[in-house]
Amino acid sequence: MKNKSILLMLLSALSFSSMQIIVKLLTKIPLMEKVFFRNFVSLILAYVVIKKNKLRFFGLKENRKRLFYRSVFGYLGVILFFYATSQMLAADAAMLNKLSPIFVAILAHLLLKEKIKKINICALVISFAGAWLVIKPQLNLSVIPAAAGLLSAAVSGAAYIFITDIGKKESIYTIVFYFSVFSVICSIPFIIFSFAIPNLYELTMLLLLGALAALGQIALTYAYKSSEASDISIYDYTNIIFSSVLGYIFLSELPDLYSIIGGALIIAASIIVFIYNKRNN
Numbered sequence: 001m002k003n004k005s006i007l008l009m010l011l012s013a014l015s016f017s018s019m020q021i022i023v024k025l026l027t028k029i030p031l032m033e034k035v036f037f038r039n040f041v042s043l044i045l046a047y048v049v050i051k052k053n054k055l056r057f058f059g060l061k062e063n064r065k066r067l068f069y070r071s072v073f074g075y076l077g078v079i080l081f082f083y084a085t086s087q088m089l090a091a092d093a094a095m096l097n098k099l100s101p102i103f104v105a106i107l108a109h110l111l112l113k114e115k116i117k118k119i120n121i122c123a124l125v126i127s128f129a130g131a132w133l134v135i136k137p138q139l140n141l142s143v144i145p146a147a148a149g150l151l152s153a154a155v156s157g158a159a160y161i162f163i164t165d166i167g168k169k170e171s172i173y174t175i176v177f178y179f180s181v182f183s184v185i186c187s188i189p190f191i192i193f194s195f196a197i198p199n200l201y202e203l204t205m206l207l208l209l210g211a212l213a214a215l216g217q218i219a220l221t222y223a224y225k226s227s228e229a230s231d232i233s234i235y236d237y238t239n240i241i242f243s244s245v246l247g248y249i250f251l252s253e254l255p256d257l258y259s260i261i262g263g264a265l266i267i268a269a270s271i272i273v274f275i276y277n278k279r280n281n
Contacts, residue, residue, distance in 0.1 A: 008223035009235035015216030017242035020090045021250050022209045023082050029202060031086065032190035034209065035078055035183065041210025042217065043180035049173045058178055059170045067175065070162035071182035077156035078183065084149030090247035091255045094240045095134050095263040096149035101233075101270065102127045103157030119276045123269040130265030133258045172221045176214075234274040237267050 023034055050057055059067050085093040105120045135146035163175065198206060223232055240263055247253035255263070 005223040005232045006235055008219045009232050010238055012216045012219035012223065013236055013239035014242050015212045015219065017090070017094065017239050017246050019209055019212040019216065020085050020094065020243055021246045022205050022212070023085045024090060024247075024251060026202060026205055026209075029196050029198060029206065030191065030194050031079070031082055032187050032194070033196060034082055034206070035075075036187040036191055037206040037210045038078060038082075038213045039180045039183035039187070039210070041207060042176055042214040043184055045214050046173045046177035046180055050171075050177055053173075055171045056174050059166075059174050063166050063169055066162050066166045067170070067178045068182070070159050070166070070175065071179045073155045073159035073162070074179050075183045075186060077152050077159055080148045080152035080155065084145050084152060087145030088149060089253045089255055089259070090251065091240060091244040091253065091263070092134050092146075092259050093149050094243035095259065095266055096131060096146065097153050097156070098237055098240060098266055098270070099127055099131055099150065099153040100156040100160065101273075103154045104160050107157055107161050119273055123273045126269035126272070127266050130262040130269070133262030133265070136258055172218075176217060234270060237270055240267065 019038070026034060047057075049055070058064060081093065081097055084096065102120075102124050105116055105124070109116045131150060135143065135150070137143050137146070166175065220236070244255060
């Protein structure tokens, strides 16, 4: 079962990395149009599964407030991540996005009053040192995409807090459907006046973008359902490797030495926490 979960984690990481490359390849398609298609395909898939299995579309009444907050933060996370991806190297954007577990620990402490362990503080310091090397802050507008990538990790961390809170109370497909409906509705006003009619190639890529996002989310969910998070969470960081390789193959992107060291620090911090959790479990 654990080997199956690892394979699902790798499939999820590869799917999200491939999604990133498509975001960068579709240079003539506006950002919000990409966000729309990323969620529209998930909406259709979630609708079919919910209808077939007679699940709740919008969850129990007592959970809708949390579903709403999860959707708000998740939607902002997607927009910021897509923007950072379109403006930065795919690998660099992936590295910054993988800081979300650090923000989860911080937000869990602030919102849920969970105690932050010393190991988490150590990992936080190492991760932010890595992020600093990836961002390479300068006093000009070039720092904006990196800031967006960092902020995407923060709001994604907030979304994960609410997912953890309602994950055992609602079906994953209900959570995905609610999020997708929210995202699609919120995206429509942005694309009405700036919609770029895609050609056949672009439409195919947009649909593939949505399919990859849905596949990545489903694979990730089933991986965590089949095994303990402490056993498999580390494999999600292969997303950085996949993004680096795919970015080089399809976009001729190659991270510089600072980004490589920064990414190594971010991964190292995660490995430290992973080993600590494994020993304590």
